[in-house]
Amino acid sequence: MSAAIPQRRRAARRLTATAAVLAAAAGLLTAALPAGAESESTARGSDRDATGRTVDVQLLSFNDLHGNLEPPQGSSGNVTQTLPDGTTKAIPAGGVEYLATSLRKARKGHRHSVTAAGGDMIGASPMLSGLFHDEPSIEAMNKLGLDVSAVGNHEFDEGAEELARMQNGGCHPKDGCYEEGKRFPGADFPYLAANVTSEKTGKPVLKPYTVWKHKGVQIGFIGVTLEGTPDIVTAEGVKGLKFHDEVETINKYTRELNRKGVKSVVALIHEGGLPASGSYNYDCNSPGPGDGISGSIVEIAKNVSPQVDALVTGHTHQAYACTIPDPAGVPRTVTSAASFGRLYTDTTLTYDRRTRDIVRTSVESANHVVDREQPRAKDMTALIKRWNKLAAPVANRPVGYISADIPGRGFNAYETPLGNVISDAQVEALAPADKGGAQLAFMNPGGVRSDLAHKASGGEGDGVVTYGEAFTVQPFTNMTNVLDLTGEQVLTVLRQQVSGVNEKQPRILHVSKGLSYTLDLTKAGADRIAADSVRLNGEPIDPKKTYRVAVNEFLAGGGDGFPVLKEGKNKLVGPSDLDVFTAYLGAHSKPDAPLAPPKTDRITIVK
Structure with missing residues (x-):
């Protein structure tokens, strides 16, 4: 590619509008504002004298x-507000x-x-x-x-x-x-x-x-x-x-x-x-x-x-x-x-205007909720409808059924139900000897992009998981990998969650069923992982033994601060994580027997 990407000329848009057009647009928008919105906007944003020394931008x-x-979808579609009495409420946004x-x-x-x-x-x-x-x-x-x-x-x-x-x-x-x-x-x-x-x-x-x-x-x-x-x-x-x-x-x-x-x-x-x-x-x-x-x-x-x-x-x-x-x-x-x-x-x-600088003492800033009680922008509705029509043949295909919301995007959770589903899907798909012989799986939390909602925001089919919804959860289509790690390297993976580049902001991996350990938050760095607590199917991890470990290609390359995974040997490349995920949903759910959210009991937290 070239050293610098040339920029396209911007359309003038708002900047070339005449005062008359602005006034007419303002009148139209005023009618659409909810009570109180106009006075707040005017109070915060009215410019100083257009000929004065300062102007508000x-x-x-x-x-x-x-x-x-x-x-x-799900919790990813809410923001939390603290009320005057100290309680909180979730606002769909x-x-x-x-x-x-x-x-x-x-x-x-x-x-x-x-x-x-x-x-x-x-x-x-x-x-x-x-x-x-x-x-x-x-x-x-x-x-x-x-x-x-x-x-x-x-x-x-x-x-x-x-x-x-x-x-x-x-x-x-x-x-x-x-x-x-x-x-x-x-x-x-x-x-x-x-x-x-x-x-x-x-x-x-x-x-x-x-x-x-x-x-x-x-x-x-x-x-x-x-x-x-x-x-x-x-x-x-x-x-x-x-x-x-x-x-x-x-x-x-x-x-x-x-x-x-x-x-x-x-x-x-x-x-x-x-x-x-x-x-x-x-x-x-x-x-x-x-x-x-x-x-x-x-x-x-x-x-x-x-x-x-x-x-x-x-x-x-x-x-x-x-x-x-x-x-x-x-x-x-x-x-x-x-x-x-x-x-x-x-x-x-x-x-x-005189100094051409910002008067720092006058800077004001606040966040505002994009609530769903206001009118929808018609041009955006038309855009979404047009692209949805193109995507429909692929997006609307059912791939599974769930009995309740399966959360996967909670920022403060060390273990999420959907993270467990995805890691279980990977170890199951890659467990057969001819598929890699996986014994355990690690999944990076940043790769789980959404919840699975029992009822989608559009209101369609309670419990039906479409291909489009599964894609939203796993959009990267990373290829799955199976590789050899020693027990000591498995322990190092767990320690790297809370040490090195991840010490200040831990990245806690989702782990497959059968793997369990204790995360001791009263300690610092790698000491937060108690080595004698790490078990696979009830047995302590043997530092000298070799284990077959399933991860996606991003983790296999050392991504998210897990360089030890680059040391894995005898790598076998499997299907994409999205294909593995949808296959698991199809194999483990039916309309009359939907998949239930799994327990989050694989990581024991000590605070």
């Missing part, structure tokens, strides 16, 4: 959409039809509004988008009015050349065009990847930054993904690429922007934090700025140049609108809008 942002055009409505309402009354994203707009997508290599999601983002996005690690799932196609357009090199007479146009917005360079040329593979200009205001946006992307994407996806330090890269291009006269800078960073509460309205500045948040973004925020005015982040799928002190000790806004289009962040940046 509205920054709308979201992250980690992952191609979720339709409302996400998400779906691009509602996200479009929310953003369009939010823009009402703002002379200066820019919409940005923190990466992972595509990749690990449900079937509606994933079946078509995420062309539907890019089309939706164009209609949504997205102005700029950072790349995330999942933008590299299909490699740099496919990412170039997402930007520039063109039909898929193998599958061709999906609709007769229609060529995929590519993204209207620039994808930014300042810290991703070609190994051959040393140059960025995408634009490192862009400058948004509107009526005398200019703001530079720098986009980076996490430096550790190669650890969480297949080797093929990052082939020929280098990923550089986030802070060094952002500071480098901030200096370049400043030299060009751009003094207002926003960093879009696909790396995130972990707030102390899972509620979207949690105050992570209590008792002080940034005290309620931990994780990789904290150190990044503390070291990114003070000349950067705000950080839009992602990756951890968490919700926060914090202030974290910059290197000069001045609080700076750091935000994330959870994932799957369930929230959006509304940030007010006060721009000083």
Whole structure:
């Protein structure tokens, strides 16, 4: 591929609208607003005098959409709100039809509004988008009015050349065009990847930054993904690429922007934090700025140049609108809008026309729920209907039956029922001698992308699992592998869940039936795994014995911080994880005998 991907010229869209058109649109939107929405928008967003020294710029942002055009299934489709009395409630949220409505309402009354994203707009997508290599999601983002996005690690799932196609357009090199007479146009917005360079040329593979200009205001946006992307994407996806330090890269291009006269800078960073509460309205500045948040973004925020005015982040799928002190000790806004289009962040940046910089003391930010009680955006409904019609012959085929919800995407769970189903499916499929002779299986939690809902959001067939729903759970279609590991290496796999790169943010693998152990959270690092507690079918793991272990190809390559798996010998490649999953559902369920959620009793937690 070329060293740098040329950017397509953006359509003028909102920016060229006349005052009369804006006024007419405002009148139409007012009629659609629920009670109270207009006054809130006007209070937060009314610009200062258009001829005055300062002007308010509205920054709308979201992250980690992952191609979720339709409302996400199960618990992935809710956000948690803390009520005044301290109790919490779950609010159904998400779906691009509602996200479009929310953003369009939010823009009402703002002379200066820019919409940005923190990466992972595509990749690990449900079937509606994933079946078509995420062309539907890019089309939706164009209609949504997205102005700029950072790349995330999942933008590299299909490699740099496919990412170039997402930007520039063109039909898929193998599958061709999906609709007769229609060529995929590519993204209207620039994808930014300042810290991703070609190994051959040393140059960025995408634009490192862009400058948004509107009526005398200019703001530079720098986009980076996490430096550790190669650890969480297949080797093929990052082939020929280098990923550089986030802070060094952002500071480098901030200096370049400043030299060009751009003094207002926003960093879009696909790396995130972990707030102390899972509620979207949690105050992570209590008792002080940034005290309620931990994780990789904290150190990044503390070291990114003070000349950067705000950080839009992602990756951890968490919700926060914090202030974290910059290197000069001045609080700076750091935000994330959870994932799957369930929230959006509304940030007010006060721009000083004389200094061309943001008045940092005036920055305000808050997350808002994309609830499903509001009207759906008609253009998004039409888009979804059109792509669903193309997907229907494949997506609607029943592959199994379940008796209740089988959760699989709980962020705070060390073991989930659906993770257990998937690991059981892999060991069963690969247990026959001619299939690999697997005795146990490990499944990475990040590869389980959704719950299996007993009743889908569309309301069809209670308990019926369609191929499309199974695809949403296992969208990567990684090939399964069986390999030899010694008992000592099996123990090392379990220890690497909580040590090395995973020590601060453990990655607890799903394990197949028959494997059990104790996770002692009162200890630190590898000591959290009690070696004498690890058993297979009731027998202690023998460090000197050889075991046949099933994993997907991502884990087999050392992904997610499990390098010991690269040492496996006598590797046999099996069918895709999706084929294994659907075959298991078909073999273990019938309409009159649905599959029940398995117990989560394989890992004993000590706190």
